[in-house]
Amino acid sequence: MKGFGRYVIFLGSLFVRRESFKTYYNLTLEECIQIGLKSVLLFMLVSTFMGAVTTIQTAANLVSPFVPRFVIAQVVREMTVLELAPTIMAVIFAGKVGSSMAGGLGTMRITEQIDALEVMGINASSYLVLPKIIAALLMYPLLVIVSGVCAILGGYIVGSLTGALTPTEYIYGIRYTFNPYFITFALTKSFTFAFLISSISSFKGYFTNGGALEVGIASTNAVTTSIIAVLLSDYFLAYLLL
Amino acid sequence: MIKIKNISKTFGDKTVLSGISGEFEKGKTNLIIGSSGTGKSVLLKCIVGLFQPDTGSVFFDLRNFTEADKEMKSEIRREIGMLFQGGALFDSKNVEENVMFPLDILTRMNPEEKIERVNFCLKRVGLEGVNKKKPSEISGGMKKRVGIARAIVNNPNYLFCDEPNSGLDPQTSILIDELIMEITHEFDITTVVVTHDMNSVLGIGEKIMFLYKGSKLWEGSNNDLTHSGVKELDDFVFTNKVMRSLKGS
Ligand SMILES: Nc1ncnc2c1ncn2[C@@H]1O[C@H](COP(=O)(O)OP(=O)(O)O)[C@@H](O)[C@H]1O
Ligand SMILES: [Mg+2]
Numbered sequence: 412m413k414g415f416g417r418y419v420i421f422l423g424s425l426f427v428r429r430e431s432f433k434t435y436y437n438l439t440l441e442e443c444i445q446i447g448l449k450s451v452l453l454f455m456l457v458s459t460f461m462g463a464v465t466t467i468q469t470a471a472n473l474v475s476p477f478v479p480r481f482v483i484a485q486v487v488r489e490m491t492v493l494e495l496a497p498t499i500m501a502v503i504f505a506g507k508v509g510s511s512m513a514g515g516l517g518t519m520r521i522t523e524q525i526d527a528l529e530v531m532g533i534n535a536s537s538y539l540v541l542p543k544i545i546a547a548l549l550m551y552p553l554l555v556i557v558s559g560v561c562a563i564l565g566g567y568i569v570g571s572l573t574g575a576l577t578p579t580e581y582i583y584g585i586r587y588t589f590n591p592y593f594i595t596f597a598l599t600k601s602f603t604f605a606f607l608i609s610s611i612s613s614f615k616g617y618f619t620n621g622g623a624l625e626v627g628i629a630s631t632n633a634v635t636t637s638i639i640a641v642l643l644s645d646y647f648l649a650y651l652l653l
Numbered sequence: 654m655i656k657i658k659n660i661s662k663t664f665g666d667k668t669v670l671s672g673i674s675g676e677f678e679k680g681k682t683n684l685i686i687g688s689s690g691t692g693k694s695v696l697l698k699c700i701v702g703l704f705q706p707d708t709g710s711v712f713f714d715l716r717n718f719t720e721a722d723k724e725m726k727s728e729i730r731r732e733i734g735m736l737f738q739g740g741a742l743f744d745s746k747n748v749e750e751n752v753m754f755p756l757d758i759l760t761r762m763n764p765e766e767k768i769e770r771v772n773f774c775l776k777r778v779g780l781e782g783v784n785k786k787k788p789s790e791i792s793g794g795m796k797k798r799v800g801i802a803r804a805i806v807n808n809p810n811y812l813f814c815d816e817p818n819s820g821l822d823p824q825t826s827i828l829i830d831e832l833i834m835e836i837t838h839e840f841d842i843t844t845v846v847v848t849h850d851m852n853s854v855l856g857i858g859e860k861i862m863f864l865y866k867g868s869k870l871w872e873g874s875n876n877d878l879t880h881s882g883v884k885e886l887d888d889f890v891f892t893n894k895v896m897r898s899l900k901g902s
Contacts, residue, residue, distance in 0.1 A: 430758070523741040530701055531758055532730035 421614050425537045425544070435542060442546035446508050447553065454554050455561045457503060461495050462487060462562030463569035470575035480576040484584025487566040489593070496559040497597045498645050501604040504551060505637040509612035512543055513633035516616030517626035525617070540613040544606065551605035552598055559597070596652055603644055608637040654679045655811060655843055660699055660709035662692075669695045670706070670867045680841045682834050682857045686848055687864035688889060693847040694738075694815055696864065700845070701733055701813055702726070713811065731759050734804030736814040736833075740796035742788040748775070748799050749784040755807045774802040778832060794825040798832070805836060812837065812844040818853060826850065830857045851890065854878065863889070 429435065469486045516539060519525050528535040563585060570576045576584070612633035619629040655677040662670040669692045677683035685693050699706040702718060710719040713729050721729065734755075742751045752771045756762055762770070775781060778798040788796060797817060804812055814833060818826030834857040837844040848854065854861065858875040865885045873881065878890060 518744070522739050522744075523737040524743055526698070526703055527735065527737055527741040527743075529703055530730070530733060530735045531755055532727045533758060 417618070418611070418614050421536065421617065422610060424534070425541045427534060427537065429537055429541075430533065434538075435545075438538070438542035439545050439549075442542045443550055446543075446546050447550035450504070450507055450550075450554060451557060453503065453507060454500060454558050458491075458496065458500065458558035458561040459565035461499065462491060462565030462567075465490050465495070465562070466566035466570045466575060467573065470570070470573070479580075481580040481584030481587060483570065483576050484566065484581040485587050488563065488585050488589070491559050491562040491566075492593045492597050495562055496555045497600040497604065498641065500555055500558050501551075501601075501608065501641045502638055504554070504604070505608045505612070505634050505641065508547065509608045509633050509637045510630045512609060512612040513616035513619075514626055514630040516540070516613055517619035517629040520617065520619045521622055521626060536617060540610075540617065543613055544609045547605040547609035548602060551608075552601040555597065555601045596648075599652065600645065600648055603648065604641050607640045607644060611637045611640055654714055655700065655845065656712040656715075657700060658710050658712070660696065660706045660711070662695055662699055662704060662706050668867060670699065672709070673864070673867075673869045674709075675862050675869060675872060677843055677845050678860055679843045680838060681859040682837050682844045682846055683860045683862070684846050684848060684854060684858045685862050685864060686854055686858075686889070688849055691864045692867045693849075693864055697813055697815055697845065697847050701735060702730070731807065732810040734807065734809035734812045736797070736800045736804045736812070736817055738816045738819055740788070740793075740800040742796055742799055742803070744788055747785050747787050748780070748791070751788070751799060752802045752806050755803060759807055770806060771802075774806045775799075777805070777836070778802045793820050794822075794829065797821065797829050801829075801832060801836070805840070805842075808840070810842060812842045814844070814846045816847055816849070818848070818850055823852065826852065827856065833857065854890075865889075 465487050466483060469483045470480075473480070473483060473486075516525075519539070525535045525539070528538060567578065567581050570581050571578050615629045615633040615636065616626075619625050656675075657677075658674050660670055660673045661668070673696060685696060687693055695704060698704040699709075700711050702711075706719065710717050712718065713732070716725060716729060718726065718729050742748075743754065746754065749768075749771055752774055753767050756767045756770060760767075772784075775784070778801050780795060780798050780802065783791060783795065788799070791799070801814075801817075804814075812833070817833060818829050821829060830853050833844060833846060836842065846853070846857070855875055855878075858878070861871075861873060861875060861878060862869055863871040863881075863883070863886050871881050871883045871886050878886070881887070
C-alpha cells in the first residue's frame with residue numbers, strides 16, 4: 412500500500428518542471444525507436460506462431476460435421492483480437508521492454524547518473540521516464556496491431572498448408588459477423604497495458620538503491636509486478652467493457 | 654564562498670548529520686574528510702540540493718539556497734559543477750555529448766560555440782581525440798577526467814567532487830587531485846572535495862573539515878592537521894604507517 416502511494420507520487424512528479432517541448436520530442440523519438448523497432452521482429456515471430464497454433468488446435472477440436480470449417484478462422488480472429496494480441500503480447504512486452512527500462516534506470520540510479528541530472532536542475536524522473544511512457548503508449552498499440560495481423564496470417568498459412576480449411580473458407584471466417592467494437596476494446600487494453608508496464612517498470616528501476624545485484628532484482632520485480640497488474644486490469648476491463 | 658549553518662539530516666531513525674556548520678573558501682580546495690560511512694557524501698548532497706536537510710541552510714555567496722525560490726535555485730544550480738564518484742557519465746552518450754550536455758540544457762550557445770567550449774575543456778583535462786568514444790570504452794581515470802570536463806564546462810563558480818580518486822591507482826589519483834587544484838586556482842572556483850585518502854589530504858587540502866559520525870570535530874589547514882589534539886582525527890590520520898613514522902620524528 413505504501414508502495415502504491417509512492418507510485419502515485421512518482422507519477423505526479425513526472426509532470427512538474429518540464430524541459431522544452433523539443434527536448435521531450437527528441438527523447439520520445441529515441442525511445443520509440445528503442446521500444447518499437449527493437450521489439451517488432453520478436454512480436455511478429457511470436458504472434459505468427461500463436462496464430463498458427465491456435466488454428467491447428469481449434470481445427471483439432473472442431474470435429475463435429477455440423478460446424479462449418481470457416482468457424483475455425485472466426486475463433487482464431489476472436490482469440491487474437493481479444494486476448495492473444497493485446498494480453499499475451501503484454502507479457503512479452505513486460506519481459507523485453509519493461510525489464511530493460513527498469514535495468515537502465517536502475518543502473519543510472521546506482522551510478523549516480525540520475526543525481527548528475529538533478530544537480531543540473533533537471534527533473535530527472537520527468538526527463539527520463541515521461542518519454543518512455545509516451546513512447547510505450549505510442550508503440551505498443553502499433554505492435555499489437557502488427558501482432559494481430561501476423562497471427563491471422565499465421566493461421567491462414569498453416570490452415571492452407573495442413574488443409575484444415577481452404578483459404579476461401581479462412582477469409583470468409585475472418586470476415587464473418589465481425590464486431591468492430593472488439594478492435595476498440597483491444598486498443599483500449601493496449602493503451603492500458605502499455606501505461607502499466609512502462610510506468611511500473613520505470614518506477615521499480617528509478618528507486619533502485621544498492622548495487623548491481625539490486626538492479627537485477629529491480630528488473631525482475633518490474634516484470635512480475637507489471638504482469639500481475641496487466642492480468643488484473645485485463646480482468647477488470649473485460650468485466651467493465653464487454 | 655559557501656557557508657553552511659547547522660545542517661542536520663536523518664534517514665528514518667538514523668541520524669547521519671548533526672548540526673554541521675562551516676565555510677568553504679573561494680579559490681581554494683576545501684576538503685571534507687572522515688572515514689567511510691560518516692556522512693561525507695550525504696553532507697555534499699545536502700549542500701548541492703540533492704537531499705533536503707532536516708535543519709539548517711546553505712549559502713552560496715550569501716544567497717540562501719535552501720530557502721531560495723525556484724528561479725534563484727536554478728540560477729545557483731547553473732553555477733554548480735559536480736564530479737561524482739564513478740564519473741556518472743551518461744552511458745548512452747559519447748564523451749563529447751556528455752561534456753556538452755550541461756551546455757545543451759543550461760545555455761543558449763550555438764553549436765559551434767558549444768563544440769569549441771567542449772574541446773577547450775577536454776583539452777584542459779588532458780583528453781584529446783576521444784570525443785566520439787562511449788564511456789564504456791575508456792579507462793576509469795579517463796572517465797574522471799571527462800567528469801571533470803563536464804563539471805567545468807559551464808564555467809561554474811562552485812565545484813564539488815565526491816571521492817575524485819576512488820578506484821584509481823595512486824599515480825592517476827595524484828594527477829586527478831592536481832588537476833582539480835589547478836582548475837580551482839586557475840578559474841578561482843570554490844571547490845569542495847570529499848575524500849578519505851590521506852595523500853589527497855596532504856596534497857591538496859588547503860582547508861579541511863573533519864567529520865566523525867556525522868559531526869564536525871575539527872577544521873583547519875593541512876599544516877595543523879598533525880597537531881590538532883583531536884583524538885579521532887589523530888586516529889584517522891595516523892592509521893597510515895608513513896604518517897605514524899612522521900609523527901614519531
Ligand atoms: N538515501 C539514503 N537513505 C538512507 N540512508 C542513507 C542514504 N544515503 C546514505 N545513507 C546512510 O548515511 C550514512 C552516511 O553515508 P555516506 O554519506 O555515503 O558516507 P561517506 O562518508 O562514506 O560518504 C551511511 O550509514 C548510509 O547508510
Ligand atoms: Mg561517500
